[in-house]
Amino acid sequence: MRDNVQRDLLYIESMLDNALSIEEDIKRFAKLGIPAEDESVLKLVSFSLSQIGEQVARGKLSEELQEKYSYVEWSKINGLRNFIVHDYSKIVPSRIIATVKNQIPNLIEELFKIREDLKREIDNEY
Template sequence: MALFASVKQLEIIGEAANNVTKQFKKIYSEIEWRKIIGLRNLLVNEYFGINKEIIWGIIKKDIPKLHVEVKKILEQL
């Protein structure tokens, strides 16, 4: 069940990233917007082919980095 909840949260992050303006993405280019959106698309379209080890790797490695970057952005706004 945790995997499904995690996948849903990654989808939401990807959907949010997809709705960020091009100008905002350009200003904050240190965030890998295309990869985030690409992951969302993969999760939505290839749901039964999801590799749980890859998902856990993203959660353990990439999400903490993204969290730090988003916090920096919020402090600047």
């Protein structure tokens, strides 16, 4: 079981790193006067969104973790990843920006909580 928890922790940390990068990138570009709808910003953000979904898409996160935190919309995260990777030309910039503004802050908050729970679980095993 400990291996699953440690593996889950790695994937959650990867998701968290990418989510935090999205927020940082948007802020950095805004300071430069470059709007989030700019093609370069969208490409960068879309890549990070796809990386978040990659941790769910390939069955990397354990089913136990996904069931325990079922309030996180894992299937939507995976669906967004699939859309970005397979249908990039159909991306609507306003929908990506809305996702970033409306979903990423909540996801970051939840990923922090999950990460802390996993760390506690690992610590309790020692």
